Amino acid sequence: MGDPFVIKDDIDLHEVGPLGCGYITGSGTVFNTLKPRPCQSIAVFGTGAVGLAAMMAGRISGCTKVIAVDIVPSRLELAKQLGATDVINSKKEDAVKKIKELTNGYGVDYTVDTTGLSAIMKNAIDALAQGGTEAAIAVTPHNLEFSTWNDLALATVRWLVLTLVTLFHKLTFPV
Numbered sequence: 001m002g003d004p005f006v007i008k009d010d011i012d013l014h015e016v017g018p019l020g021c022g023y024i025t026g027s028g029t030v031f032n033t034l035k036p037r038p039c040q041s042i043a044v045f046g047t048g049a050v051g052l053a054a055m056m057a058g059r060i061s062g063c064t065k066v067i068a069v070d071i072v073p074s075r076l077e078l079a080k081q082l083g084a085t086d087v088i089n090s091k092k093e094d095a096v097k098k099i100k101e102l103t104n105g106y107g108v109d110y111t112v113d114t115t116g117l118s119a120i121m122k123n124a125i126d127a128l129a130q131g132g133t134e135a136a137i138a139v140t141p142h143n144l145e146f147s148t149w150n151d152l153a154l155a156t157v158r159w160l161v162l163t164l165v166t167l168f169h170k171l172t173f174p175v
Helices: 013-020 022-034 050-059 073-081 094-100 118-126 148-153 163-169
Strands: 041-045 065-070 086-089 108-113 128-136 158-161
Touching: 022 050, 022 108, 022 128, 041 050, 041 094, 041 118, 041 128, 050 065, 050 073, 050 108, 050 158, 073 086, 073 108, 073 128, 086 094, 094 118, 108 118
Parallel strands: 041 065, 041 108, 065 086, 108 128, 128 158
Antiparallel strands: none
16 A cells, blocks of 8 residues: 555645546556557546546557547547547447447457446447457446357457455455
């Protein structure tokens, strides 16, 4: 565990609050688990604090294609300002089809789902290139059904479910 630090009284907690959870969750998923290399690609589904942090971490890691997917136009605009190479409003167009189009039919190396919605988690798997990895990091009561043969084995993709419980047991997330 890192050293604690004190937020000075003149700092607005509304500005630094997301750093304690959303930014660390999103960027930590990319930097510490996915570990993309320069010239790879990433698509992030959901552009709240967690998703934007994951997206920025992908950009910092050297991903040349950083795709933000959301249904809120203002969030997509912010994603562009923060480094997304492409944005997709999945309310207006098929995100998987558009991601395949943007990657010459291949799909992306990594996807991050921050929504926890079953259909979106499935889209994140379907948007992967062969050998790609999805990180589903939303805490959700929703189930995801997929075929281990068709969706994972034939596509040779990896699906990671990151949970706070797993991190706690690894002693990397204190309670």
